[in-house]
Amino acid sequence: MSNGWQYPHRRWNPLRQSWVLVSPHRTQRPWQGEVAQKSAPAAITHDPQCYLCPGNTRAGGARNPAYENVFTFVNDYSALLPDLPAAPDNSPSPLLAAEPVRGICKVLCFHPDHSLTLARMTREEIRPVVDAWTSEYGEIGSIDWIEYVQIFENRGAMMGASNPHPHCQIWSTSFIPDEPAAETAAQRDHLARTGRCLLCDYAQTEVAAGERIVFANEHFVALVPWWAVWPFEVLLLSRRHAGALPEFSSDERDALADALKRITTRFDNLFETSFPYTMGFHQAPTDGAAHPEWHLHAHFYPPLLRSATVRKFMVGFEMLGMPQRDITPESAADRLRACSEKHFWPRT
Numbered sequence: 372m373s374n375g376w377q378y379p380h381r382r383w384n385p386l387r388q389s390w391v392l393v394s395p396h397r398t399q400r401p402w403q404g405e406v407a408q409k410s411a412p413a414a415i416t417h418d419p420q421c422y423l424c425p426g427n428t429r430a431g432g433a434r435n436p437a438y439e440n441v442f443t444f445v446n447d448y449s450a451l452l453p454d455l456p457a458a459p460d461n462s463p464s465p466l467l468a469a470e471p472v473r474g475i476c477k478v479l480c481f482h483p484d485h486s487l488t489l490a491r492m493t494r495e496e497i498r499p500v501v502d503a504w505t506s507e508y509g510e511i512g513s514i515d516w517i518e519y520v521q522i523f524e525n526r527g528a529m530m531g532a533s534n535p536h537p538h539c540q541i542w543s544t545s546f547i548p549d550e551p552a553a554e555t556a557a558q559r560d561h562l563a564r565t566g567r568c569l570l571c572d573y574a575q576t577e578v579a580a581g582e583r584i585v586f587a588n589e590h591f592v593a594l595v596p597w598w599a600v601w602p603f604e605v606l607l608l609s610r611r612h613a614g615a616l617p618e619f620s621s622d623e624r625d626a627l628a629d630a631l632k633r634i635t636t637r638f639d640n641l642f643e644t645s646f647p648y649t650m651g652f653h654q655a656p657t658d659g660a661a662h663p664e665w666h667l668h669a670h671f672y673p674p675l676l677r678s679a680t681v682r683k684f685m686v687g688f689e690m691l692g693m694p695q696r697d698i699t700p701e702s703a704a705d706r707l708r709a710c711s712e713k714h715f716w717p718r719t
């Protein structure tokens with residue numbers, strides 16, 4: 372079907388219930404904008420200045436243990452707090468609405484080695500990360516006032532990551548944030564209308580079509596979604612219907628570690644750089660309700676466009692109208708499929 376779309380069109384995102392503008396004819400236009408720096412792995416395995424390296428003292432005064440695989444702690448500069456004083460009750464207008472929110476912000480270090488990334492870690496080193504995500508989701512999600520657990524990784528200075536040490540964040544909130552709330556509504560609609568899961572249906576459709584699949588293993592499928600906004604956006608879907616990480620078997624957790632290694636390695640190899648991205652898992656809310664509609668998945672949103680130094684900006688029409696892309700999801704999937712799964716910068 373995509374081959375019939377050589378001219379401007381818009382594609383429907385059924386998970387977000389929104390459109391994206393696709394302009395395939397425009398990929399040849401000359402670029403005269405910003406040229407970013409090519410990035411390489413950090414040169415040192417332990418940085419005495421890094422607040423995430425083992426044994427170092429953090430800004431708040433706490434000292435990191437000499438951890439050997441993963442290490443989790445509450446963020447010293449949390450954006451959300453678990454306990455609040457009573458809220459002021461003085462809004463002068465319903466148009467100036469506000470309400471108190473609570474939350475817990477944690478940091479999870481993936482590995483003690485400062486120079487590593489998921490792409491350059493082994494599957495065996497990534498597995499404890501998957502296990503930690505699983506137990507954190509279970510433990511934090513079981514707190515009665517926590518309605519959502521958002522696990523995410525900002526990779527690279529281009530995405531605003533303040534520290535190259537391999538780590539992610541886990542922000543848990545007393546409310547369901549907008550993105551997963553929109554996806555909850557869309558998945559609930561699809562289930563009510565068809566009696567089936569939206570992302571089970573979508574995974575089957577994509578596996579049958581083939582052209583947007585980057586790779587698959589026994590339990591996961593990685594693809595450039597039909598509605599991708601970012602040039603090399605990837606959606607990672609479990610083959611089996613599961614709403615959240617604790618539902619996965621040990622084999623499925625191994626397969627997830629494998630899939631993460633393979634996606635991030637292909638990303639790095641694409642432009643031979645440490646590929647920046649924001650990655651995160653969307654899972655069932657932990658609001659106490661049953662969520663049969665929810666199908667766990669991970670989004671990878673990388674900003675690079677056509678080299679290690681040219682990034683996509685979301686400006687102009689995209690800020691005021693709707694997201695837009697030039698390179699089609701099908702050609703992005705072609706490019707990622709062509710990438711090696713052996714990292715261009717091997718570990719010594």
Ligand SMILES: [Zn+2]
Binds near residue numbers: 417421422485
């Ligand atoms: Zn470090």
Ligand SMILES: [Zn+2]
Binds near residue numbers: 570571572613
């Ligand atoms: Zn499903």
Ligand SMILES: [Zn+2]
Binds near residue numbers: 386653668670
């Ligand atoms: Zn999602």
